[in-house]
Amino acid sequence: MGMKRKWGALLAAILAAAVLAGCGGQSKAPAGSGSGDASGLPAQVEKIKNAGVLKVGVKEDVPKFGYLDPAKNVHEGMEIDLAKRIAKEIFGDETKVEFTGVNAKTRGPALDNGEIDMVIATFTITEERKLSWNFSDPYFTDYVGFLVLESSGIQSWKDLDGKTIGVAQSASTRAALTEQAEEDGITVQFMEFATYPEIKAALDSGRIDAFSVDQSILWGYKDDKNVMLPDKFAPQEYGIATKKSNTELAEFVNNIIKEMKASGEMDQLYEKWGLK
Amino acid sequence: MMEELAALAQWHNVRFMAEGLWITLRISGLTIAFSFILGTLLGVMRYSGHWLLARIAAVYIESFRASPLILLILLFRFTMPLKPVNSGTLAMTLFTAAIVGEIVRGGLNSVDKGQWEAARSQGFTWWQTMQHIVLPQALRKMIPPLTGQFITVVKDTSYVWVVGVQELTGKGVIILGQHGSTL
Amino acid sequence: MDRFAAFKWQALFRDWHILLEGLGRTASTAGLALLLALALGVLFGVLATAPWRSGRTVSRLYVSLIQNTPLVTQVFFLYYALPHFDIMLPTPVVxxxxxxxxxxxxxxxxxxxxxxxxxxxQLEAALSQGFSYVQAMRYVILPQAAQIVLPPMTNQAVALIKNSSILAMISGGDLMFQADSWSASTGYYGPAYLTVWAIYFAICFPLAQLARRWEERVRLSRGGEVTAA
Structure with missing residues (x-):
């Protein structure tokens, strides 16, 4: 009988440990306060300030936007600068940002489970997505483009009639291209992959005839064996996303974007990163 | 061809792959350690025949054994407030524990029931019998299937690439994406 | 509970045929793969116990090469690397x-x-009766072995069905892929993953139970000497 009680206790201990571990990710020890004037910040922003660091989901494989340089091991790009700008607004210190690498598939869920405060990761604003997350005003407009192997002889979008196009899961590319294909009276097939390197590998191996995502992303995969088609479609407006319930935070972020656009600060960012 | 291979062997690529190897080893090490503990517990619980503990263990084992690991990794990634590498390790641990639990139960079943009666008649408690007599014998029978399962764990870490964790397979795919056209 | 909101479930039920298509692909892939696995398994299993050394070596080589590398790597090799050698297998074949x-x-x-x-x-008796090695296997040994291997074989079938979810990683259109792709485009992953988990459970759990029952029966009929393989 004694042993059974012991097992019960052990089980209880494990369950308790599991629950604690589950919560551990969310509990934040309040960092030493007193830095700067706290008044005026909405409660949700204040909460981030108390946590001592802004957690941002960014791309790590999109040069000029969000890129983790393997040689230097630092994040860089215009979206990284946006994150730093927001951190500066909250903490008065642009270094208080913690970057988490996300891809098209993981960025939404990472917001929902509270692992990150916001996503600045070439995230296109769509009506469907607005049901799940808050989006700021667009900070950049990109277009869907195409990368094909030079040896394929494909010259334009219309040449892709009857061909297979590789797209990223969770990207809005597929819907946009389906519509465009209908309009132009051509038929295309799609294959979906979780990550960009996989689409590139599929292009190189001839599994797909074209690699199609936002052009900003495609440039990162341009090499001397492939070419960018001149066609581009479907404007993709990038917004900063926050968890649906974090409406105050969303408004706070949106004000920063508005201000940056009005003051010309955003144009400076485009210039810095050679965009547009 | 030699030039291309030389390009692949550049220092930063080697370091890149080594990072992947380290992540693979860390995930498998943690999974093996924790799933062995949890699995042993589950196996003993199920073997004990205790009305509640055995049932909890059975439900746990059957639910996890019947689901694809990839699904668990995705599900945990998307519902737990954890970094991908941690949610992946957790999914792998809970999944492997169910299999270890069955191996442990199989091992315990293979020990002659007569041993129980002999030990209990000598005044050993249930736990003492389990700890000193039954479990050590069962462990010997469990070693081959356990080794096989733990090798599987190392292989299965490649599934966590599905949530973007750059373990060995992931690093390989990224390199393939960068250098594929030169192959 | 945002991620299981009612409107997300409604969206999933509206698109139910997407999951059904995936289930079809999972079933056909798993079915054919199982046949192939059985054929290879019997061939190399017989070779492993054959009196010829070269047969045993070939079998040993196959088993260790395959068992010691990840399935993901093997599938990626077939999918991404073979085309560079001008071998383009269609995705379902991969x-x-x-x-x-x-x-x-x-x-x-x-x-x-x-x-x-x-x-x-038994083998010696059959051989002394004038059976060839292959005949002895075919008519004497394998029929008896079949009864013993049924439970572990069923477990392999369960493992294979679960592992068929690997297709999701190569745009394979299986159940896992369809759920993944659908939830990726809508963002409603909660209901999709839960539903798919229930489907896999409904297929795998009864099979696993069947294996357990057979195992019990074999163990009883053979006096408890056979442990789980």
Missing amino acids: GVLGLGVYHGAYVTEVVRAGIQAIHRG
């Missing part, structure tokens, strides 16, 4: 071949154990 060859190695081990569980005297 699935069947990858899964079949991978599980074939495990079935080989099951078959080998099954054959070895049959008393050696």
Whole structure:
């Protein structure tokens, strides 16, 4: 009988440990306060300030936007600068940002489970997505483009009639291209992959005839064996996303974007990163 | 061809792959350690025949054994407030524990029931019998299937690439994406 | 509970045919791969116990090569690397071949154990009666071994069905892929993953139970000497 009680206790201990571990990710020890004037910040922003660091989901494989340089091991790009700008607004210190690498598939869920405060990761604003997350005003407009192997002889979008196009899961590319294909009276097939390197590998191996995502992303995969088609479609407006319930935070972020656009600060960012 | 291979062997690529190897080893090490503990517990619980503990263990084992690991990794990634590498390790641990639990139960079943009666008649408690007599014998029978399962764990870490964790397979795919056209 | 909101469930039920298509692809891939695994397993399992050294070596080589590398790597090799050698296997073929060859190695081990569980005297008796080695296997040993290997074989089938979800990583259109792709485009992953988990459970759990019951029966009929392979 004694042993059974012991097992019960052990089980209880494990369950308790599991629950604690589950919560551990969310509990934040309040960092030493007193830095700067706290008044005026909405409660949700204040909460981030108390946590001592802004957690941002960014791309790590999109040069000029969000890129983790393997040689230097630092994040860089215009979206990284946006994150730093927001951190500066909250903490008065642009270094208080913690970057988490996300891809098209993981960025939404990472917001929902509270692992990150916001996503600045070439995230296109769509009506469907607005049901799940808050989006700021667009900070950049990109277009869907195409990368094909030079040896394929494909010259334009219309040449892709009857061909297979590789797209990223969770990207809005597929819907946009389906519509465009209908309009132009051509038929295309799609294959979906979780990550960009996989689409590139599929292009190189001839599994797909074209690699199609936002052009900003495609440039990162341009090499001397492939070419960018001149066609581009479907404007993709990038917004900063926050968890649906974090409406105050969303408004706070949106004000920063508005201000940056009005003051010309955003144009400076485009210039810095050679965009547009 | 030699030039291309030389390009692949550049220092930063080697370091890149080594990072992947380290992540693979860390995930498998943690999974093996924790799933062995949890699995042993589950196996003993199920073997004990205790009305509640055995049932909890059975439900746990059957639910996890019947689901694809990839699904668990995705599900945990998307519902737990954890970094991908941690949610992946957790999914792998809970999944492997169910299999270890069955191996442990199989091992315990293979020990002659007569041993129980002999030990209990000598005044050993249930736990003492389990700890000193039954479990050590069962462990010997469990070693081959356990080794096989733990090798599987190392292989299965490649599934966590599905949530973007750059373990060995992931690093390989990224390199393939960068250098594929030169192959 | 945002991620299980009612409107997300409604969206999933509206698109139910997407999951059904995936289930169809999972069933056909797993079915064909299972046949391939069985064929390879019997072939290499018999070779593993054959009197010829070269046969045993070939079998050993196959099993260790396959069992010691990840399925993901093998499938990625077939999918991404083979085309560079001008071998372009269609995605469904990659699935069947990858899964079949991978599980074939495990079935080989099951078959080998099954054959070895049959008393050696039986083979000698058959050979002395004028049976050739292949005939003795075909008419005497394998039918008896079949009974013993049924439970572990069923477990392999369960493992294969679960592993067929690997197709999701190569745009394979299986159940896992369809759920993944749908939830990726809508963002409603909660209901999708939960539903898919229930479907896999509904397929795998009864099979696993069947294996358990057979295992129990074999153990009883053979006096408890056979442990789980």
